[in-house]
């Protein structure tokens with residue numbers, strides 16, 4: 001019995017009856033109508049509660065993409081699909097809508113025991129159409145019902161391909177989206193293509209050899225094919241690109257935690273302090289427990305000066321003076337940045353040009369005299385001991401307010417860490433260094449240093465994971481020298497072009513770069529034959 005229809009009819013008859021009764025009692029028997037003002041609503045509420053109780057949804061289960069809604073009347077087993085228009089420039093909205101109307105028309109005339117329903121629902125704050133295919137299952141034999149639904153799914157796929165080739169029916173991942181409930185148990189209403197999205201490439205046949213699992217391949221079927229990268233490939237460096245909020249740090253955290261559990265040294269330079277919550281078992285260096293380093297202990301003075309030149313934007317004469325002073329100071333045991341400052345200020349002004357260079361250099365050095373930085377850059381604490389005792393490290397940089405100082409500190413850390421690991425002063429483990437907001441370290445001004453670093457460290461089994469919102473703002477060698485590329489949603493045309501060119505992406509994939517959902521990415525890696533669309537799991 002359908003209480004949704006009977007309920008209102010019963011209420012109507014009851015209400016009508018009560019009005020007649022009231023009229024009868026008041027005018028014929030002069031009865032007081034106040035009682036009825038109270039009695040009528042109470043009576044109606046009881047009836048509503050009574051009728052509603054009979055159709056309560058007691059449970060919703062989700063099994064892969066199949067949902068089971070249990071109510072105390074019957075259970076409904078089905079699959080919901082987002083209705084998407086495939087990306088195609090020759091395809092106007094009008095044609096898409098016509099194809100969809102035809103498909104809906106055919107489905108509405110299909111007389112099976114599987115029903116179709118169309119609802120509009122909200123997905124990612126956008127309106128979307130969903131097609132729901134479902135079966136009412138009275139005998140509780142879910143396995144049989146499920147098989148029938150899956151068989152129907154295969155039929156629907158074929159039908160959609162021939163009637164509406166430009167419409168994509170993407171199974172809704174009901175676990176992370178709101179489940180649209182079948183509308184009125186099977187009535188077909190109007191369907192609209194609200195949004196156009198990407199055509200999902202046929203990648204069901206992908207077989208990948210990996211030991212770091214990232215998620216699964218996005219396919220046009222319900223199949224979930226796991227996919228990942230090989231730990232041995234990370235020494236050829238990883239690039240993770242994508243606009244803000246597209247899922248980059250989540251992806252990096254997944255790689256970092258799995259490599260650490262395989263015995264890698266993993267060090268994360270956390271620009272915004274966002275990894276602390278994601279990787280709870282990592283040792284954290286932050287404002288209250290900073291990682292201290294002695295820049296004069298780095299084996300290559302040229303590089304120390306190069307870092308100063310890059311960050312403080314020194315001219316060649318300024319760099320030259322700094323080099324001379326630092327090579328002198330290296331001979332002394334006790335040293336601080338103020339010693340360096342004083343040494344520069346004591347240079348004799350034999351010529352006017354020396355005076356000018358000296359004064360300009362002193363001005364440039366001002367930010368690094370800021371107290372915490374002095375502590376960080378010159379210290380007697382042995383960084384090797386610090387690193388030797390832990391293989392999972394997050395260095396939170398967010399407490400350094402001045403961006404150029406933060407950058408200076410971070411570049412010295414990268415240099416110091418690679419130095420220590422290259423000389424194998426601490427252990428022989430392979431290493432991954434994760435660099436968030438890499439445009440702050442590796443931009444077009446230090447291209448040469450970056451490319452040297454990337455080439456040098458891979459021989460020592462050190463890999464960099466370079467993360468940035470915008471590939472165009474990092475040195476071009478970063479994109480060129482990262483062998484594993486994970487590309488989340490990218491909006492800017494310049495950035496899209498860099499990625500499309502570097503991966504030789506086919507139009508199917510390049511068209512969807514700006515439409516990827518959070519956590520969706522295109523991956524290119526040595527173990528994967530061709531760039532592939534994947535869904536990365538959440539850490």
Ligand SMILES: Nc1ncnc2c1ncn2[C@@H]1O[C@H](COP(=O)(O)OP(=O)(O)OP(=O)(O)O)[C@@H](O)[C@H]1O
Nearest residue numbers: 243244245246247248249250251518519536537538
């Ligand atoms: N694979 C995923 N599946 C589901 N949700 C995800 C996934 N990846 C990230 N998210 C969610 O999206 C939000 C943003 O993720 P994340 O911080 O990783 O993005 P981001 O690209 O690093 O952003 P930003 O550039 O601002 O640091 C987070 O709330 C996270 O929980």
